[in-house]
Amino acid sequence: xxxxxxxxxxxxxxxxxxxxxxxxxxxxxxxxxxxxxxxxxxxxxxxxxxxxxxxxxxxxxxxxxxxxxxxxxxxxxxxxxxxxxxxxxxxxxxxxxxxxxxxxxxxxxxxxxxxx
Amino acid sequence: xxxxxxxxxxxxxxxxxxxxxxxxxxxxxxxxxxxxxxxxxxxxxxxxxxxxxxxxxxxxxxxxxxxxxxxxxxxxxxxxxxxxxxxxxxxxxxxxxxxxxxxxxxxxxxxx
Numbered sequence: 001x002x003x004x005x006x007x008x009x010x011x012x013x014x015x016x017x018x019x020x021x022x023x024x025x026x027x028x029x030x031x032x033x034x035x036x037x038x039x040x041x042x043x044x045x046x047x048x049x050x051x052x053x054x055x056x057x058x059x060x061x062x063x064x065x066x067x068x069x070x071x072x073x074x075x076x077x078x079x080x081x082x083x084x085x086x087x088x089x090x091x092x093x094x095x096x097x098x099x100x101x102x103x104x105x106x107x108x109x110x111x112x113x114x115x116x
Numbered sequence: 117x118x119x120x121x122x123x124x125x126x127x128x129x130x131x132x133x134x135x136x137x138x139x140x141x142x143x144x145x146x147x148x149x150x151x152x153x154x155x156x157x158x159x160x161x162x163x164x165x166x167x168x169x170x171x172x173x174x175x176x177x178x179x180x181x182x183x184x185x186x187x188x189x190x191x192x193x194x195x196x197x198x199x200x201x202x203x204x205x206x207x208x209x210x211x212x213x214x215x216x217x218x219x220x221x222x223x224x225x226x227x228x
Contacts, residue, residue, distance in 0.1 A: 033215065042120075042206050042218030043160070056215050090160065092216070102148070102167045105216055107160040 002027070004093050004108030012114045018079045021111045025072050025093030031055075032074040033105060034066055035090040043090055049074055050096045078113075086115045118143040120207050122219035129197050130227050137192040137222050139207030149190040150208040150216065151181055160206070166190065177201070202226045 005024045013019050025032050031050040035043035048056035049068035068074045072093075078085055092105035123138040141147065151163040164175025171183040181192045190207060207219040 035216075035218075040220075042208075042221050043216075045215040045217065048215055058215065103210075104150075104162065104165060105210075106162065107152070109159040 004091055004106055006089075006091050006108040006111050008111060009109070010112045010114075012116065013081050014116050015081055015083060017081050018077065019081060019113060021076045021078075021089050021091075021113070023074045023076070023091030023093075023108060025074070025091075026106055029093035029095055029106075030072050030098070031094045031096030031103070032068055032072065033092045033094070034074070034076045035092065035107075036060070037088040037090055037110070039087075046076070081115045083115050086113060088112050118147075118209050118211065118217045120209050120217055120219035122207050122222050124222050125220065126223045126225070128225045128227065131199055132196050133226075135192070135194040135197050135201075135224070137205055137207075137224070139190045139192065139219060140188050141190065141207070141209045142188065143209055143211060145211050148210045149181075149183060150210070151175065151179070151190075151192050152206045152208060152218075153203050154206070154221075155203045163192070163205070197224070197226050199226045199228045 007022045033048040034046040037043040045058040047066045052068045063079045066076045088110040090110045091108045094103045094105045119142045121140045149166040152160045153163045164173050166173045166183045174180045179194050204221045204223050206221045208216045210216045
């Protein structure tokens with residue numbers, strides 16, 4: 001089975017631009033979460049979506065938004081990019097509430113965003 | 117709010133040495149605990165997980181972790197490390213179907 005896939009692999013943008021990152025979950029998984037991993041830190045939670053609805057949001061500004069599509073894939077959008085947005089953006093998929101307390105997230109390879 | 121503390125940020129060991137990476141967590145409820153590993157150039161992979169039951173959990177590649185509820189700890193162990201274990205290790209906690217909170221990570225370097 002294919003794992004979580006993300007595109008693009010790498011991206012270079014300039015300050016003020018916006019970016020869209022894409023994620024396809026593992027087949028059968030209905031929940032998608034987004035994380036930001038800055039160099040030297042652990043991943044930080046940004047969003048969680050389940051059945052196209054936002055189910056959780058981390059401490060990130062409104063410049064960050066996301067959505068989930070009927071096929072459970074997801075997009076993360078970041079507007080008005082800042083230098084500090086340079087990071088590895090990770091997508092994780094899981095079964096969601098169907099798994100109850102034993103839900104486990106599986107991560108994709110990430111998108112490396114560089115803001116100049 | 118949940119939080120995870122990893123005590124060792126950078127560990128250097130010789131092959132065949134024993135490994136123990138410390139992890140303490142803070143969470144006000146039923147907790148699920150994970151160790152993820154990130155090998156150089158690869159993505160995060162699940163090493164092992166604890167939900168309930170036997171507090172000694174065995175994972176892939178000979179790793180194990182012990183959940184000690186009274187100490188809020190979930191330390192990762194391996195009796196004998198190999199050069200291929202060189203990677204970054206992340207301890208993480210979640211409350212079931214919720215976000216996962218990660219520690220800062222521990223970089224393990226195994227010297228042949």
